[in-house]
Amino acid sequence: MVDSYEQLANAFVGLADTLVADYDVIELTQQLVDNSMSLLPIAAAGILIGDARGDLTVIASSSEQTRLLELLQVEVDVGPCLLAYRTGKQVLVDDLSVDRQRWPAFAARAAEYRYRSVSALPLRLRDERVGALNLFRTEVGPLSPTHIAIGQALADVATIGILNQRTLTHSDLINQQLQSALNTRVIIEQAKGVLAERGNLDMDRAFVLLRSYARKTHQRLADVARAVVDNADTSAILDAGRM
């Protein structure tokens, strides 16, 4: 149960500490599970993470008991966790005995293990979906909005950590990509300006001409833009707009 803000803040700090240290995704997700167990009125928790192909893997759980792992494993194929992962939205099931047709295998297995309600919270940051956090209860009925908000906030911190770990692992490559992206967007804006001035166009029109010329000549947009800014002849690009 959440006894105090201090407990919650400590949980955040613990998770957030992992964001800038060298750590393991397994440790991070296990910490998320442990925090959920101590802060929320739940019986069990598990985390599934998506791999490069978008398939889920069980990566952490509150207990090593086979039954929980098996239950989570069923969810790899179909269940609230997979739905939360795919849609990036919370999937809250107050009573697993209602609407058993939705996920028959999952509902049956959960009933065997006496889990009667589940909340699946997405691990996502904006458009980047990483996985999902499953919170199981033996009672029927929803987690309170406050508890769901806490669970989601913990999941959000963990998501940043997981995404961050990818950055640290690929730091040289990321740096190159970042520099390239930043340079590219500047040069494109500058090229729009050159074309706008030479052709007496607005910026949107200038961009349309730039892009269609790049496509027509099978060049990268950034390369065409760079040539434009380096004072290449722009008549071909602008003439296309006058036709």
Next chain:
Amino acid sequence: MNDSAPSGARARFLAASATVPEIADGPVRLCAASVLALPVQRAGIATHAPGVGLEVLAASDEIAERVEWAQVMVGEGPGLDAIFGDGPVSVPNLAMAERWPVFLSEIADSGVGAMYALPLQMGAIKVGVLDLYCDMPTRLGAHDFADAVAVSDLVTAILLTVGRDGRMTDSLGPWWDQPLGTREVHQATGMIVAQLGIDARSAYARLQAFAFGSGRLLAEVAHDVVTRLLRFDPDDDVGTDLESAEPTW
């Protein structure tokens, strides 16, 4: 939130960055969250890359925005020193600072009393700077300063989130959405390249010089160039303000 929570700055920042509903997703939210999490009143983020230079990414309010743009226009300031130096730059009393004379005279009437510039860096990846402002001269204690560093690490982590395959997408994502002013500065530079037949770096310098000389914000001058109220003529030493120019027809 309960201020007595130990090292609560990270928690406050994360909670704020997730739930400031009246502010759209994006870098402005990171500034707003920094202000909520720390004992400062304003925040700005500027990015920096070789070949690109300093660009304003976001600010918590108009005053922070002005100061960020001032750094970009004059090319000096605590934020730039933080980017090129070894670590954060603390200016507990801007009025008493002995460095950055041009920057300080630009922001003299802005209403900021103290500035803390925290580089946004992860390993070898340098992203830019998080500038924190206090309205009154303020010396941040060790604890608050550590909190500020922690928040800057979180901002860096968020800006550098990458996709499943370990790549940043070409579009960089919503945390990198630039304000119109930054884009118009580059567009105006391109227009000046065409107007004067000079290279981009020189064109940008002309734009900065005009803004500085006319006492106007760089972004405003850029906007005038883009909307064709101002143009640069090879025969003039300075730009021509077309609003007050004689019509030629």
